[in-house]
Amino acid sequence: MVIGTALDIMSKVAPPRAAFVDHPVGCTFGSPHDRSRNETVLARALAELPRFTQAGEIRDLRCDWTPGGDRAWEEELRAEMLHDH
Amino acid sequence: MPLEYLAIMAQNSAPKPQRELASPSKTAWCPLKKPISESRVALLSSAALRLANQDPFVPREDLSYRRVASDPKAGEIIIDHHSGIGRVPKEDPEIVFPRTALAKLVDERIVGMLSPFYLSFMGGLRRHREIEDDLAPALAQELKQAEVDLALLVPY
Numbered sequence: 001m002v003i004g005t006a007l008d009i010m011s012k013v014a015p016p017r018a019a020f021v022d023h024p025v026g027c028t029f030g031s032p033h034d035r036s037r038n039e040t041v042l043a044r045a046l047a048e049l050p051r052f053t054q055a056g057e058i059r060d061l062r063c064d065w066t067p068g069g070d071r072a073w074e075e076e077l078r079a080e081m082l083h084d085h
Numbered sequence: 086m087p088l089e090y091l092a093i094m095a096q097n098s099a100p101k102p103q104r105e106l107a108s109p110s111k112t113a114w115c116p117l118k119k120p121i122s123e124s125r126v127a128l129l130s131s132a133a134l135r136l137a138n139q140d141p142f143v144p145r146e147d148l149s150y151r152r153v154a155s156d157p158k159a160g161e162i163i164i165d166h167h168s169g170i171g172r173v174p175k176e177d178p179e180i181v182f183p184r185t186a187l188a189k190l191v192d193e194r195i196v197g198m199l200s201p202f203y204l205s206f207m208g209g210l211r212r213h214r215e216i217e218d219d220l221a222p223a224l225a226q227e228l229k230q231a232e233v234d235l236a237l238l239v240p241y
Contacts, residue, residue, distance in 0.1 A: 004240045006090040012106050015238070016113045021088055025087045026170035028239055031185065032177030038186040043195060043235070046121050050176060055114040081093050 001052075003028060003045045009060055019045040023065050026078045026081040107213040117235075119197075124234035125157070127200035129224065130182050132174065132241035133165040133206025141165050142207050143151050148220050149207040152227070155199040157184040166208060166241055174241075200233045208241045 001017040004010050005025045010018045021028050023043055030037030044061045051059065065073055095103040117124075133142040137152040142149065142165040153162070162178040164171055174181045184203070190196040204224050210216060228236055 002234070002238045002240060004241070007087040008089050008091045009106065009240075013108050015109075016115070020087070024088075024173075025090065026168075026174045027180050028240070029183045030181045031212075032173060032180055035179070035185060038179055038183045039189055039223070042186045043184050043190060046190070046195065049117060049121060055112045057183070077088065078093055082096060 001045065001049060003042075007051045007058065014057045017049070019048055020027040020058055020060045021045075021063045022060070024065060024073055027065075027079075092204045103211075104211070110217060119234060121196055121235065123197040125198045125200055125232055126187060126196050126235045126237065127231065127233045127240040128182060128184065128203040129185060129236055130203070130205045130241060131166075131206065131238070132166055132171075132178070132181050133207040134162050134178055134205045135160045135165065137163050144207070146210055146212055146227060147207045148210065148212060148215055150204055150220065150224060150227075152202040153182075153183060153205050154203060155188070155203050157188055168209065168241065170241075181241055185240075195236075200228070202227075202231065204228070217227055 001019060002010060003019045003021060005021050005023050005028055007020045010020065014048040015049045041061065041063055044063065048059045048061065091193060134153065135142065136153055137160055139151050144165065144167040154188060162182060164175050164178055177186060179185055187196065188199060191199055
């Protein structure tokens, strides 16, 4: 199973089983040193495993990066990725 | 709507065409053979990460891989991947390679057992045929020999 943050890329590549984590790329299992969050995301991904029924399925783990679902992080990340290029 | 990384990649590569995304030529599907609580689990990472005492990966088209001990206390993890997203995970590789979290899930009996080692390779390679013909089968053979039931790949 792939556990990834880029839903559009996973949709194109279509691994046999994929779990989507709506976190910034590079922070799949949470913020640095947040061991509780690391474990929560990993446990959610594992819990999805028995629910896959066919190849190419992507299951959303419903992990918001911020508690209120604020998406300001996207603009920061986009700017960083374009700047770093 | 989730962030669209392909659009950012296209903007980064302009005016050159966007890089090609390759899918496996054969669909892989293997049913679960036992409960997760009885399964041996391995992590796979495309972050080109390794233990500090292992040979570094050589960006950008390195097709080698490293066995990384699954024990979280086995040593410091170094990320060799050239991606610009690396600043945060280099501060704490556990956020892309959760060895500690997986070991804890074994302690809690949610996962059966750990593979003795995990596998790491370079993501973003353009040599698709060699990945499918050489690298992927070599990784699969490692997992088979370690009697791994379940492999979790975390793309970088």
